[in-house]
Amino acid sequence: MSGTLYGLGVGPGDPELVTLKALRVLRALPVVAYPAPPEGTSFARSVVASQLSPAQAEIAIRVPMTRAVAPAQAVYDRAALDIGRHLEAGRDVGVLCQGDPFFYGSFIQLFERLATRYPTQVVPGVSSLTACAAAAGVPLVTRDEILTVLPATLAEAALEKRLKQAEAAAILKLGRHLAKVRRILKRLGLADRATYIEHASLASQKIQPLAGADPASAPYFSMILVRRGKVAR
Numbered sequence: 001m002s003g004t005l006y007g008l009g010v011g012p013g014d015p016e017l018v019t020l021k022a023l024r025v026l027r028a029l030p031v032v033a034y035p036a037p038p039e040g041t042s043f044a045r046s047v048v049a050s051q052l053s054p055a056q057a058e059i060a061i062r063v064p065m066t067r068a069v070a071p072a073q074a075v076y077d078r079a080a081l082d083i084g085r086h087l088e089a090g091r092d093v094g095v096l097c098q099g100d101p102f103f104y105g106s107f108i109q110l111f112e113r114l115a116t117r118y119p120t121q122v123v124p125g126v127s128s129l130t131a132c133a134a135a136a137g138v139p140l141v142t143r144d145e146i147l148t149v150l151p152a153t154l155a156e157a158a159l160e161k162r163l164k165q166a167e168a169a170a171i172l173k174l175g176r177h178l179a180k181v182r183r184i185l186k187r188l189g190l191a192d193r194a195t196y197i198e199h200a201s202l203a204s205q206k207i208q209p210l211a212g213a214d215p216a217s218a219p220y221f222s223m224i225l226v227r228r229g230k231v232a233r
């Protein structure tokens, strides 16, 4: 019988925000995989590092930092083969995912390659969306408001079109796109309703009105929350 593939959400960074279920599954796994930069440590692994045992085999999926699609697809193809071999041999494999696996998670790449062939379970995690809202004290949406989730990587015109219509929005994947997003929000008269959050739930967490955020130093793990009806605090 083949092993089971698990997508394990490990939350936004604070180890206390890992769910009991994710921990239980993680501790029983013979094989643990995780996305990692071309060199250096995996953020998802660092969140649960204290829970890993030397008896567990580890697979670091080293994803290139490029906008080109093909190199990353080749890495996920190879990772799916590696993971598939363990599953064929009857070993369960857990893929650690920052936040929630199905919310912009790289686990989706493996899910699409493996879930039709192997038993698969997804353990949800606390997503950055709710972690940022909680950290900033900014409610996301209430009553019949609509929340629009946007990657800052979209072209300026596309972002502006969506933000123009949005009642409340979360803008992810900010990093080097901060200046572009701030320009748009200023044009739409929304800049003073926007809150900038980086590294939510970590010791390095920073929260400030968008006006004060520095485009030169915004890290990848940052987002903007904006709500038309209410001024963010």
Ligand SMILES: C[S@@+](CC[C@H](N)C(=O)[O-])C[C@H]1O[C@@H](n2cnc3c(N)ncnc32)[C@H](O)[C@@H]1O
Residues within 6 Å of the ligand: 012, 013, 097, 098, 099, 100, 101, 102, 103, 104, 105, 106, 126, 127, 128, 129, 131, 132, 171, 172, 173, 174, 197, 198, 199, 200, 201, 202, 220, 221, 222, 223
């Ligand atoms: C590829 S998405 C992954 C989202 C993740 N699966 C989740 O559920 O939150 C990465 C983006 O999530 C946001 N993000 C993730 N963790 C964050 C954190 N601790 N603080 C602020 N933003 C975060 C950032 O906008 C980052 O660019």
